[in-house]
Amino acid sequence: MSAILRAQGLGKRYRRRWALADCTLEVPPGHVTGLVGPNGAGKTTLLSLAVGMMSPTTGAIEVCGGRPAADAAQLAKVGFVAQDTPTYPTLTVAEHLRLGARLNPAWDDALARARIAQLGLDTAQRAGKLSGGQRAQLALTLGLAKRPQLLVLDEPVASLDPLARREFLQSLMEAVAEFELSVILSSHVVSDLERVCDHLVVLVDSTVRVTGEVETLLATHHRLSGPRREPHTLPADQQLISGSATDRQSTFVVRTDAPILDPAWTVSRLGLEDLVLAYLQRSNQPAPVLAAASAAGPTLLAVRR
Amino acid sequence: MIWLTWRQFRAQALVVAAAAVAMVTVLAATGARVARLGREPTTVYEQLTRADRNLFFAGIVIMAVAPAVIGAFWGATLVAKEVEAGTHRLAWNQSVTRTRWLATKLTVVVASVAAVVGVLTFAVTWWSEPLDGAQSQTHGNLPARLTPVSFAMRGIVPVGYAVLAVVLAVAIGAVLRRSVAAIALALAVVTFLQIAAALWVRPHLAPPVVRTVVLSLGTLDGIAVNGSGKVLHITARTNAPGAWVLSNRTVDAGGHAATIPSWFDTCLPPPGVGVVREEKSDLGSCLRRLTDEGYRQRVEYQPADRFWTLQLRETALLLLGSGLVTGFCFWWTRHRIS
Numbered sequence: 187m188s189a190i191l192r193a194q195g196l197g198k199r200y201r202r203r204w205a206l207a208d209c210t211l212e213v214p215p216g217h218v219t220g221l222v223g224p225n226g227a228g229k230t231t232l233l234s235l236a237v238g239m240m241s242p243t244t245g246a247i248e249v250c251g252g253r254p255a256a257d258a259a260q261l262a263k264v265g266f267v268a269q270d271t272p273t274y275p276t277l278t279v280a281e282h283l284r285l286g287a288r289l290n291p292a293w294d295d296a297l298a299r300a301r302i303a304q305l306g307l308d309t310a311q312r313a314g315k316l317s318g319g320q321r322a323q324l325a326l327t328l329g330l331a332k333r334p335q336l337l338v339l340d341e342p343v344a345s346l347d348p349l350a351r352r353e354f355l356q357s358l359m360e361a362v363a364e365f366e367l368s369v370i371l372s373s374h375v376v377s378d379l380e381r382v383c384d385h386l387v388v389l390v391d392s393t394v395r396v397t398g399e400v401e402t403l404l405a406t407h408h409r410l411s412g413p414r415r416e417p418h419t420l421p422a423d424q425q426l427i428s429g430s431a432t433d434r435q436s437t438f439v440v441r442t443d444a445p446i447l448d449p450a451w452t453v454s455r456l457g458l459e460d461l462v463l464a465y466l467q468r469s470n471q472p473a474p475v476l477a478a479a480s481a482a483g484p485t486l487l488a489v490r491r
Numbered sequence: 492m493i494w495l496t497w498r499q500f501r502a503q504a505l506v507v508a509a510a511a512v513a514m515v516t517v518l519a520a521t522g523a524r525v526a527r528l529g530r531e532p533t534t535v536y537e538q539l540t541r542a543d544r545n546l547f548f549a550g551i552v553i554m555a556v557a558p559a560v561i562g563a564f565w566g567a568t569l570v571a572k573e574v575e576a577g578t579h580r581l582a583w584n585q586s587v588t589r590t591r592w593l594a595t596k597l598t599v600v601v602a603s604v605a606a607v608v609g610v611l612t613f614a615v616t617w618w619s620e621p622l623d624g625a626q627s628q629t630h631g632n633l634p635a636r637l638t639p640v641s642f643a644m645r646g647i648v649p650v651g652y653a654v655l656a657v658v659l660a661v662a663i664g665a666v667l668r669r670s671v672a673a674i675a676l677a678l679a680v681v682t683f684l685q686i687a688a689a690l691w692v693r694p695h696l697a698p699p700v701v702r703t704v705v706l707s708l709g710t711l712d713g714i715a716v717n718g719s720g721k722v723l724h725i726t727a728r729t730n731a732p733g734a735w736v737l738s739n740r741t742v743d744a745g746g747h748a749a750t751i752p753s754w755f756d757t758c759l760p761p762p763g764v765g766v767v768r769e770e771k772s773d774l775g776s777c778l779r780r781l782t783d784e785g786y787r788q789r790v791e792y793q794p795a796d797r798f799w800t801l802q803l804r805e806t807a808l809l810l811l812g813s814g815l816v817t818g819f820c821f822w823w824t825r826h827r828i829s
Contacts (some may be wrong), residue, residue: 210507237584240829267579274499275576281498288494289585325581332586 188251189234190215190336190368195245197392198231205231206392209243213370213387215335217399218362220383221372222462228392228437229372233340236370239264250335262292265334269341271325275314279307282324290332298331301357316482318348318351323357330361339371343378355382388457388465395465398449407461410451411437421448426466439464492587492595500565504603508563511607514553515614521546522618523716530619536627547622547633550615554644557680558608562656566601567673571664573829576771594825597817601657608653616645624733635733636800638641639689642735646802651809656681656818665823694737696804697797702729702787703742706778712739714759722751722759727788733795744785755781804810 191213198206206228215218221229226311234240235247238255247254250263273282279302302309305323313321322342329337339358343351359382362369373379379386386403388395396403411445415436417426424440431437439456440446446453456464521543528538533710539547570593573579582588623645624635634640643649659680664673703729705709712726726739743749760776 234829239580239583241826255583255588258586258588258591261584261588264584266580268577268583268584270576270577270580274578274581285495285498286585289492289587291586329579441680 188215189213189248191247191249191370193232193235193245193247196232196242196247197244198228198235198240199243204392206235209386209392209394210245210391211394211397213368213397215368216366216373217361217385218359218369218383219385219387220376220400221370221387221389222374222376222379223389224466225374227389227440229389231264231392232341232389233338233370233372238337239265239266239268261336262290262332265329265332267322267325267329267337267338267339267342271314271318271322271342273313273324276312278310278312279316279324280309282313282328283309286328286331291463292333294331294333297333298327301330305357317350319354320347322346322350322354326354326358326361332333334367334418336368336370337376339369341372341374343373344375355397356446359381370476376462377436380458386417386462388462390466395468403461404456406443406457407439407441407456407464408446409437409439409454409456409460410446410448411454412448412451428464492591493599495582496596496599500599500603503565503568507565508728511611515610515656518550518614518618522614525618532558532625533628536620536625536632539625541620544633547619549632551617551641551644553646554612554615554649555685558604558613558649558653559656559660559678559685561604561607562681563660563674563677565604566657566660567664567677568670569596569600569661569664569829570824571668571670571673574668575670576667579828580701587827590821591714593821597658597661597820599659601654604653605656605772611645612644612646612649619645626732630792635735635795637733637735637793637795637801639693639735640799642801643685643689643805645822646799646801647806648809651806651813652681652685655684655809655813655816657761658813658820662816662820662823665792665820665828668828672784677746688801691800691807693805696801696808697793699737699793700731702792704790706730706741706786706788707781708775708778710788711774711778716756716759722756725751725788727790729794730792731794734792737791737793739812742787742789743761746789749786752768752781752784752786 189212192360193209193210195210195211195259196206196211197204207463208443209228211232221232223229231240235242236254237260238250238253250260252260252263254264255261264270274285283295283302286298305327307316307320307324313324315325326342328475329339342358343354346354355378357370358371360420366491371379371383381487383450384400385398410439412435414434416430417429417436417438420426420438420440423444424442424446427439427441429436429438525543528535531538548568570579573582582592594783619636619641622633623641625633636642636645643652656677660673660677663677663680667676706725706727710727711729714725715723717723724739729736729739741749741751755777758773758780760773
């Protein structure tokens with residue numbers, strides 16, 4: 187099946203500043219895709235372009251086989267839970283469900299009511315009186331009961347406390363399992379995504395640094411530590427992601443499909459957070475600087491953010 | 492979409508509707524008596540109580556203010572409040588395009604404002620009709636309905652201003668993304684347009700009638716004199732009741748606007764303070780000399796029977812402007828808000 191999201195040379199400029207430039211990306215369907223990157227990397231811009239809240243300045247983006255928000259049918263295919271999970275403060279929970287039912291032809295009222303009942307929300311309560319976690323759950327319910335092919339969530343848990351985060355992601359996972367929908371979820375906190383994502387896109391400075399299935403990424407990335415070595419002496423099939431060195435010891439994160447055979451290395455696997463951090467570090471550490479610094483002697487090559 | 496529009500709009504709609512019902516009730520209760528007095532046009536002014544006159548002017552003030560205020564409050568929140576609260580990202584990601592969202596909202600709000608202001612202006616126009624332009628036997632009068640004091644507060648023009656105010660407020664709100672600021676700016680813009688229309692547009696909606704009058708005791712309306720006895724200007728009678736006089740000035744033999752010759756100051760009888768109305772023995776000869784030297788009085792005015800012509804033309808202009816602003820609202824909402 188073709189990609190659920192396909193971006194080609196995508197760029198968005200606000201006045202003089204490029205929030206996203208030349209972004210090329212494909213997201214396969216049937217996954218929960220985590221979009222991670224530092225603040226200002228262009229995550230919100232990319233997601234806004236994907237749901238058609240804004241139009242690109244350059245390039246093209248296609249979601250579920252169509253131009254985002256091109257018409258009502260296209261809007262029906264994509265659900266969006268925006269940043270800070272907006273709801274109408276003066277409308278009650280029941281009125282939000284009615285809003286969803288009135289504005290979406292494929293509205294699943296049974297699903298919406300079951301979720302609200304399960305969450306224990308009072309349908310007569312105004313959304314303005316709900317807690318942040320409850321409001322996020324209400325927004326998620328609206329997004330799910332629309333029965334989209336793709337659900338896009340922009341930092342949905344950023345403002346929630348740890349318990350509400352866990353509950354929100356838990357109910358998202360249950361819905362994904364039940365309805366087999368594709369999800370794209372952004373966050374700048376990798377630990378949020380670790381539990382729910384099986385596909386990952388790392389976006390830094392509006393460039394896709396790495397993308398792939400989480401399992402594959404974890405299986406092909408390794409941390410090597412051992413006696414000091416210059417990075418360029420690594421085998422050709424080991425792609426250097428990041429490295430640091432003291433005057434005696436080197437630590438590298440490499441990507442390779444082949445097993446690591448060199449007995450001098452202590453090889454350890456990476457967690458998802460370390461893997462993402464390795465890519466973020468690389469963005470701060472251009473290759474020529476890496477070479478020059480290592481020649482100069484004991485220097486910490488990569489600065490952790 | 493209509494349900495959501497009504498749900499978000501009903502509180503402000505009901506407040507305005509309640510105020511409108513209260514006002515129409517007061518007018519209906521007092522209107523019958525005013526209509527009865529109006530059957531005797533020559534004595535109507537003397538029969539009026541202070542309360543009647545206050546209500547007459549209250550009608551003018553309310554019809555001057557209501558279209559702009561209702562329009563600004565209903566329009567400014569329509570897009571701006573959504574963007575302020577971020578709820579546009581919820582509304583525009585249901586299976587309804589922004590264009591349809593805005594079209595439904597605009598239709599409901601524009602139709603509502605036209606209906607409310609339409610009812611108000613109908614009631615006020617009906618109530619005031621016997622009194623518009625009422626002349627006292629001795630002194631004082633009420634403004635005629637064609638004069639700028641009450642023209643835009645009668646007939647269908649208030650509906651035009653209300654519709655323009657709504658769409659302008661929507662547009663300003665969409666651009667500013669702040670509803671309170673949009674209300675203030677929309678009020679300022681509509682007020683400016685109301686004044687500008689009376690000053691610069693309405694006089695030219697139909698070519699004014701121009702009459703050249705020979706000054707005599709019979710045609711003289713008044714002479715304005717300043718403190719040191721200098722004659723500032725002379726006005727002539729139009730003999731067109733209810734007309735809106737645009738200019739009333741003295742011209743020389745060549746037809747150009749002229750200042751009053753200085754000999755005229757000394758020609759006048761001594762107690763010339765303010766406007767001279769009484770017949771003076773030598774005033775007639777002063778005016779005759781003025782006429783002999785080629786001076787005439789040129790009067791430009793819109794006659795009273797043009798009321799509905801001017802009403803229709805001004806309303807058409809306002810609706811045309813509203814259409815352009817509406818187009819801008821759609822363009823801006825579709826392309827410039829995210």
